[in-house]
Amino acid sequence: MAETVHTDTVVVGLGAMGSQALWQLARRGVPAVGVEQFAPGHDRGSSHGESRIIRTAYVEGAEYVPFVRAAWEHWADLERASGQDLLLRTGTLMAGAPGSGAVTGALTAAAHHGLAHEHLSPEQARARFPHHRFAAGEEAVVEEEGGVLLPEAAIGTAVRLAREAGARVLTEAPVTRVVPDAERPSVWVGGTEIRARRVVVTAGSWLPRALPGLPDLGIRVERRVLGWFPVTGDPAAHSGGPVFARDEADGTLWYGFPSLDGRTVKIGVHAEAPGSRFAGAQWGEPVDPDEGPRAPDAEDAARLGRLAERLAGVGTEPERMAACMYTMTPDEHFLIGHRRELPGLVLAGGFSGHGFKFASAVGAALADLAQHGRTDLPIAMFDPHRWD
Structure with missing residues (x-):
């Protein structure tokens, strides 16, 4: 039997980013529905495996550092709200030959943002970390602001808190169609249409399939x-x-x-x-x-x-x-924001390889975009129109 559900925001996909977005919306009092084709914390995508790295002196680009700093704050917020330990602080070791990307990228980010770090010579690296077998001449960069995130626990915790704050969660519920619209976009789950003011699509590897109107962005x-x-x-x-x-x-x-x-x-x-x-x-x-x-x-x-x-x-x-x-994505940076040909939708994707650490901040940014159409978080470099 066909059914129509009305809400303010629908989040499609409750993995790393979607779970955080749903929690952020629900805690703000925004009526929201989260839809997940499997079960939160599943092993069918890119957010399983028991551990993920978080680091601050960012090799992929110093411009990421403000965003990862925001993520640290939001992870701490999630831990406080849940009473659970989701992040283990261990510090970070980046190692390689002089001039290697791991070493120079970490040094550049640390210098640009004034991050506390140590630059170890080959002799110092071997003495400090005897359980690593370094090749001749390899040096290292060490920073305290690094650690291990627990992905399945983080996703499950965010979904639980979202439910407790009033969000409706549909699991084992594959989305069959997402309909863009500037005023009332909708999401179809079987015979049920969920109509909303905004739809946030965080479908991971399924993002292009969830949005047939999305141009080929090389994902x-x-x-x-x-x-x-x-x-x-x-x-x-x-x-x-x-x-x-x-x-x-x-x-x-x-x-x-x-x-x-x-x-x-x-x-x-x-x-x-x-x-x-x-x-x-x-x-x-x-x-x-x-x-x-x-x-x-x-x-x-x-x-x-x-x-x-x-x-x-x-x-x-x-x-x-x-x-x-x-x-x-082709440049291995994320997609976060709107596409003009998909009105009423907020997209997020292309996170694999280095995205999970940012999930808490991405969730806050997506909630901002869905609620207000803008965010103060530093996401300009992730514009889905940047290849235009």
């Missing part, structure tokens, strides 16, 4: 694999250390976490150059989001194992692995 969906490797040495060496990212001489940028369970260390690859000795079929492999990424295999295990060799006291055979999807 691509790629497979990534994460591996949890056993700690074979002193567990304390890997339990208290910082989150890290390391830039290899052959162009591989990989990252990892301190051990959260006392038994394993999680690592993954963010980027690599063709011909890298760490390269594998994972890099650039397109994914149909409805089908999801193919399961990790022996080649993935061997590839990640070669990176695990760079850590002392860590085995090279993964205890387990998980596959996820990267959803990326």
Whole structure:
């Protein structure tokens, strides 16, 4: 039976960004409906895997620093509101050869924004972090403002608080159509039409499919694999250390976490150059989001194992692995804002690889855009019209 539901704002997709947007709207007293095709905190997209890095001296560009500082504040706000620990402060280690992107990017961001940091020589890096096997000449940048976010817990907490504040949440509810309109856009879930003043679309890898009227912006969906490797040495060496990212001489940028369970260390690859000795079929492999990424295999295990060799006291055979999807724009910066040909809608996408840390601030910005049509948060560089 067809049904029509009226509300102020609909949020399509309750992953990293949508869950935060729904909570921000609900806590402001805005009538809102959140729609999720699976269940909040699911493992079918890009927001699972137990841990995400947050860092402030931002390698991807110093212009991100004000936005990540806002995100720190909003994460703290979510923790206060929920009474839960969702962010573990560990500090950050960025390492690589002199002139590498990991080192120079962190130094540039830190200098531009006056961030407290240490620039370690190769000798200092080896002495300070003996559980890392650094190549000759590799140096490091260390900052205190870094840590681990717990993605599934953060998403579930935001959705719970949104419900408690009055939001209606529809789960296991695939959206069949989003209808733009300057005055009353709508979202169809089966035979139910949800009419609203604004619709926020945070559909992750499904963003182009959710919005057939969206021009081809070059959004691509790629497979990534994460591996949890056993700690074979002193567990304390890997339990208290910082989150890290390391830039290899052959162009591989990989990252990892301190051990959260006392038994394993999680690592993954963010980027690599063709011909890298760490390269594998994972890099650039397109994914149909409805089908999801193919399961990790022996080649993935061997590839990640070669990176695990760079850590002392860590085995090279993964205890387990998980596959996820990267959803990326051509310039690998985010999409946040309006598209003129899609009136009544607010879009957010292209966050994979480095977006989760910003989710709390993105949610606040999306709530601002839906409620007021503008935001004071620094999102100008994420304009969906920037390629025009």
